Amino acid sequence: MVMSDEVTVQRVLSGIQPTADSYHLGNYLGAVKQWIDLQNGYDAFYFIPNLHAITVDQDPVELRDRTTAGVAQLLALGIDPEKSTIFVQSQVPQHAELAWVLTCLTGFGEASRMTQFKDKSTKRGADRTSAGLFMYPMLMAADILLYSPQLVPVGEDQRQHLELTRNLAERFNSRFGETFVVPDGFIPEGAAKIYDLQEPTAKMSKSGTNPKGIVNLLDAPKTSAKRIKSAVTDNEGVIRFDRENKPGVSNLLVIQSALTGRPVDEIVADYDAAGAQYGALKTDTAAALEAFTTPLKQRYDEFMADPAELKRILDRGAEKAAAVAEPLVADVYAKMGLLR
Numbered sequence: 235m236v237m238s239d240e241v242t243v244q245r246v247l248s249g250i251q252p253t254a255d256s257y258h259l260g261n262y263l264g265a266v267k268q269w270i271d272l273q274n275g276y277d278a279f280y281f282i283p284n285l286h287a288i289t290v291d292q293d294p295v296e297l298r299d300r301t302t303a304g305v306a307q308l309l310a311l312g313i314d315p316e317k318s319t320i321f322v323q324s325q326v327p328q329h330a331e332l333a334w335v336l337t338c339l340t341g342f343g344e345a346s347r348m349t350q351f352k353d354k355s356t357k358r359g360a361d362r363t364s365a366g367l368f369m370y371p372m373l374m375a376a377d378i379l380l381y382s383p384q385l386v387p388v389g390e391d392q393r394q395h396l397e398l399t400r401n402l403a404e405r406f407n408s409r410f411g412e413t414f415v416v417p418d419g420f421i422p423e424g425a426a427k428i429y430d431l432q433e434p435t436a437k438m439s440k441s442g443t444n445p446k447g448i449v450n451l452l453d454a455p456k457t458s459a460k461r462i463k464s465a466v467t468d469n470e471g472v473i474r475f476d477r478e479n480k481p482g483v484s485n486l487l488v489i490q491s492a493l494t495g496r497p498v499d500e501i502v503a504d505y506d507a508a509g510a511q512y513g514a515l516k517t518d519t520a521a522a523l524e525a526f527t528t529p530l531k532q533r534y535d536e537f538m539a540d541p542a543e544l545k546r547i548l549d550r551g552a553e554k555a556a557a558v559a560e561p562l563v564a565d566v567y568a569k570m571g572l573l574r
């Protein structure tokens with residue numbers, strides 16, 4: 235018999251919450267752009283964790299709209315449903331089922347140590363904190379373990395949740411028998427951290443205080459260009475990359491580089507040779523952004539104008555996801571003595 239030279243394709247899984255009307259440039263350059271690259275070499279599963287979104291108050295119409303808009307943005311950005319499995323969490327009931335099992339395997343103290351929960355619940359106060367927010371990390375662990383991915387690209391703030399996921403996988407495996415793949419978190423190569431345009435030492439974030447600091451992918455291209463042009467820089471007047479002393483200029487360089495694919499060094503060298511000022515840096519960065527968002531918005535509008543096609547994509551995604559998740563949950567139930 236010929237030994238198979240077939241390479242097992244590794245699985246990658248990630249999710250992005252539908253908590254704003256538009257994703258911002260940080261979501262794209264720091265996460266989704268890498269997902270798009272990864273779908274070519276991996277068996278990719280990408281989803282909208284809408285069950286996570288109800289751990290805090292949500293308006294039903296808004297949640298529904300943002301979920302659809304989230305899917306349309308992922309598609310418009312380049313997640314290809316022919317290559318990746320793209321789905322909405324609430325359409326695959328196994329997420330909620332496995333989350334309960336994992337919750338019962340998690341210590342109360344262990345869950346109480348999750349720093350994101352501690353931060354959020356302290357800010358909101360105990361009476362305005364749902365028990366769902368407390369269970370959030372176990373739901374996230376279920377999202378991951380259902381699909382046995384080797385790799386889970388997440389941002390720094392999700393590292394502790396991923397560690398919990400690994401611990402739960404190992405705990406289940408040792409108590410009930412080998413079942414879950416213990417996943418690795420990783421920050422993919424090329425993931426850029428994008429900073430607020432008005433406050434360039436803070437991460438660009440949907441909860442940023444000044445809307446002018448954020449570039450929303452779905453804003454009118456002119457609006458975004460204006461925001462780039464009014465980005466905070468410094469008084470030195472020299473274009474060079476220096477995060478510490480020149481956070482605003484460095485941020486613009488990173489944005490331009492990520493959007494054009496040209497290395498920062500090369501961009502800096504060209505400006506240097508031309509004796510360029512910040513005006514040129516801003517104009518070029520704004521132009522690169524406009525060249526990116528104009529066709530993006532067009533593709534997004536096309537997806538939004540065809541709800542039947544979106545539904546087809548999501549039905550197929552949910553079906554493909556459930557085909558992986560259901561046997562896993564059945565196995566877990568059987569191993570735990572739960573009738574199904």
Ligand code: AMP
Nearest residue numbers: 260261264265388389426427428437438
């Ligand atoms: P969030 O909306 O903060 O939950 O983030 C969703 C995804 O976008 C995560 O993978 C984050 O790591 C990524 N992300 C959010 N903000 C930024 C940023 N300013 N720079 C780079 N990546 C970001």
Ligand code: TRP
Nearest residue numbers: 247248249250251283374377378
């Ligand atoms: N908690 C993640 C965030 O806020 C989103 C998320 C939910 C996720 N489930 C996941 C990310 C599973 C990766 C894998 O960013």
